[in-house]
Amino acid sequence: MNISDVGIAVVTGSSAGIGKVYADRLARRGYDLILIARRKDRLEELAQQLQRKYGVTVEVISADLAKEEDLKNVGEVLSNNSRITLLVNNAGTAEMKPSAQIPFDVIEQQMKVNAKAVSYLSLALLPAFLKRNSGTLINIGSVLSFFALPFSTSYSATKAHVMLFTIGLRDELADTGIRVQLVLPASTDTEIWDVAGIGVHALDPQSVMSAEDCVDAALSGLDQGETVTLPSVEDVSLWQEFDAVRIRMMNASQTGKPASRYKLMQKTASE
Ligand SMILES: NC(=O)c1ccc[n+]([C@@H]2O[C@H](COP(=O)([O-])OP(=O)(O)OC[C@H]3O[C@@H](n4cnc5c(N)ncnc54)[C@H](OP(=O)(O)O)[C@@H]3O)[C@@H](O)[C@H]2O)c1
Numbered sequence: 001m002n003i004s005d006v007g008i009a010v011v012t013g014s015s016a017g018i019g020k021v022y023a024d025r026l027a028r029r030g031y032d033l034i035l036i037a038r039r040k041d042r043l044e045e046l047a048q049q050l051q052r053k054y055g056v057t058v059e060v061i062s063a064d065l066a067k068e069e070d071l072k073n074v075g076e077v078l079s080n081n082s083r084i085t086l087l088v089n090n091a092g093t094a095e096m097k098p099s100a101q102i103p104f105d106v107i108e109q110q111m112k113v114n115a116k117a118v119s120y121l122s123l124a125l126l127p128a129f130l131k132r133n134s135g136t137l138i139n140i141g142s143v144l145s146f147f148a149l150p151f152s153t154s155y156s157a158t159k160a161h162v163m164l165f166t167i168g169l170r171d172e173l174a175d176t177g178i179r180v181q182l183v184l185p186a187s188t189d190t191e192i193w194d195v196a197g198i199g200v201h202a203l204d205p206q207s208v209m210s211a212e213d214c215v216d217a218a219l220s221g222l223d224q225g226e227t228v229t230l231p232s233v234e235d236v237s238l239w240q241e242f243d244a245v246r247i248r249m250m251n252a253s254q255t256g257k258p259a260s261r262y263k264l265m266q267k268t269a270s271e
Helices: 017-028 040-054 068-079 104-132 153-172 211-223 237-252 260-270
Strands: 008-012 032-037 058-062 084-089 135-140 178-183
Touching: 008 017, 008 104, 017 032, 017 040, 017 084, 017 211, 032 040, 032 068, 040 058, 068 104, 084 104, 104 135, 104 153, 104 178, 135 153, 135 211, 153 178, 178 211
Parallel strands: 008 032, 008 084, 032 058, 084 135, 135 178
Antiparallel strands: none
């Protein structure tokens, strides 16, 4: 490894949308890449483009991260490659419908790709990052990590997992040289809206960001040392308030006794 080598960045879900833009931007920053998604033809085309454009080395892995065997194989590739310095857990899928209208196997697929794979791959790299006391982990959540629309309950639940897992890891690793960033995009113009059965054109165009703007803002957040980045939110104090209430609520729960509003009911029940 030469001294200017920034290493390899792994981007899951890089055959489209936000992941494809991450691949471009990270190659521009000099990273060699490992690109992961199911559609190998798209990955290979992107790999050739990026190799030509930036002179970096690009490996592609076709994997279905919802499949146990594929996930394990990718985990093994990641844990055995000491040149990997950055992982973007970006692959995601969405089905946006009222809960009772989504078959459970579709919900399970979302859980596997959006939640399980994010934890699995983060933890596959963590031992090597800890050993070197360096590395960057970027997990893509969503503003739906902290909000469920009437048609996003299960998707939101998977993204809530990403949020807590990532800020938990960030806190665990605060005294190390490992950087952890949670990115919470709002509506972004990508194919996921077709996958979700809605289509981006059904959204208010004013509320939709381009994938390029989303990734450029997220990387700017990373460069500025943010551990939580909300690309479209102007007033960053909103997250700070949310975070502060979360911590106050946790502290307030450590009383070991029922809150006084429940005491009357307990007394009535025992009489
Ligand atoms: N677009 C938005 O409005 C928005 C907002 C907030 C958060 N996000 C999040 O941003 C991330 C990127 O999504 P996007 O908007 O860029 O969507 P996208 O254009 O549909 O891209 C999703 C990527 O994930 C990959 N993927 C999906 N299922 C997979 C599987 N089973 N195994 C491996 N790869 C899989 C897809 O590749 P293959 O199909 O080739 O496998 C594709 O590369 C997701 O985590 C999403 O939840 C998006």
